[in-house]
Amino acid sequence: MLNDEKKAFWKFFSIYFGSVASLILVAGFFYYMEQEKALIKKEHFSMIEYTRQLKMKQNPISSHITHQIKEIEIKNFNMSNFTIKENEFLKYMPHSWEGGYILITKDKTDYLEKLLSVKLYIIFVQVILLLLFAILSYFLAMRALRPMQRAITKLDKFSKDLIHDLNTPIAAMFLNIKLLESKKDFTNNKPLLRIKHSLEDIGQLHNNLTVLLQEDTMLVQKENLFDIINEVVNTHRKIFPHLQFIVKQTEVYAVVNRGAFKQIIVNIISNACKYNIENGYVQIYMKNDLLCIEDNGIGIENPEYIFERSYKEHVSGNGIGLDIVKRLCEVMEIDISADSQVGEGTIISLNFKD
Numbered sequence: 001m002l003n004d005e006k007k008a009f010w011k012f013f014s015i016y017f018g019s020v021a022s023l024i025l026v027a028g029f030f031y032y033m034e035q036e037k038a039l040i041k042k043e044h045f046s047m048i049e050y051t052r053q054l055k056m057k058q059n060p061i062s063s064h065i066t067h068q069i070k071e072i073e074i075k076n077f078n079m080s081n082f083t084i085k086e087n088e089f090l091k092y093m094p095h096s097w098e099g100g101y102i103l104i105t106k107d108k109t110d111y112l113e114k115l116l117s118v119k120l121y122i123i124f125v126q127v128i129l130l131l132l133f134a135i136l137s138y139f140l141a142m143r144a145l146r147p148m149q150r151a152i153t154k155l156d157k158f159s160k161d162l163i164h165d166l167n168t169p170i171a172a173m174f175l176n177i178k179l180l181e182s183k184k185d186f187t188n189n190k191p192l193l194r195i196k197h198s199l200e201d202i203g204q205l206h207n208n209l210t211v212l213l214q215e216d217t218m219l220v221q222k223e224n225l226f227d228i229i230n231e232v233v234n235t236h237r238k239i240f241p242h243l244q245f246i247v248k249q250t251e252v253y254a255v256v257n258r259g260a261f262k263q264i265i266v267n268i269i270s271n272a273c274k275y276n277i278e279n280g281y282v283q284i285y286m287k288n289d290l291l292c293i294e295d296n297g298i299g300i301e302n303p304e305y306i307f308e309r310s311y312k313e314h315v316s317g318n319g320i321g322l323d324i325v326k327r328l329c330e331v332m333e334i335d336i337s338a339d340s341q342v343g344e345g346t347i348i349s350l351n352f353k354d
Helices: 003-055 109-181 190-212 225-239 258-274 321-331
Strands: 065-070 088-094 101-107 221-224 244-247 253-256 281-287 290-295 334-341 345-352
Touching (some): 003 065, 109 190, 221 258, 225 244, 225 253, 258 281, 258 290, 258 345, 321 334
Parallel strands (some): 244 281
Antiparallel strands (some): 088 101, 281 290, 290 345, 334 345
């Protein structure tokens, strides 16, 4: 399952299951409140029944209920009086026509045991219902994803076929450009130079898309990041001889896909070189467990937008490279960020999960 599919799955699952779970919990709470009221009514009624039996001289026996005769006066006496204490229930009933009251006291032990049974029953039922609806939510979410998965599969197949078919014409164009470069007047021919630069952009985009389309089958393993970085840097040293490349580390290991990570570094270093100043530098180093790629180039006006598709601050480029970098980082669970000042330079930071 691709990252976008996972996000869609968990969004559907969380909305559906969250809604149902909320209803189950709220229903359980109100059911508990109703059962609590019903139990209190039963306790109240049992005390009234105890008094009735007592007055009829039936000698009521209860280990939880006791009574006392109180020769007192109660103003505004109400037969429905019922007091709930921390450990007992209290109720006053008239004793006789001559006066006095019977104070009925009932221990709450039996009531609390019944209330606990109700709680456990509600919790048990809620857990069973939540498990059932979690399973149902899972299957509904998977079913809802099927149309999107079919569409993605078709688009993915089309994209892979297209990228594969582009290999031959791109290779042919590179070969012809190499042949033309051998001619003396090539460096003075501006149209041919523009064609060369455009072809390099197409080749870079082709490489980006080739790696990106491997997202669903991308395997990761522990790699020495600076082996890959040095490989990319050595290539760029030949292309940009006027820049100084500084690599400060030799060994840093992380779990990545080698091809995808190489493409990330290629894109970042290429941008650092293209938008640098004459005799500028590109520096790669570790700082607080972050892999930093720093340059002293022209800088970026809005670094918070550079990973958005089609965003670009310069005429050159297509605004897709860094969006692909962001997506490749997400696949490998790498956090990427940019810090830049116009006229001073840019720092791209990569934070690895391992």
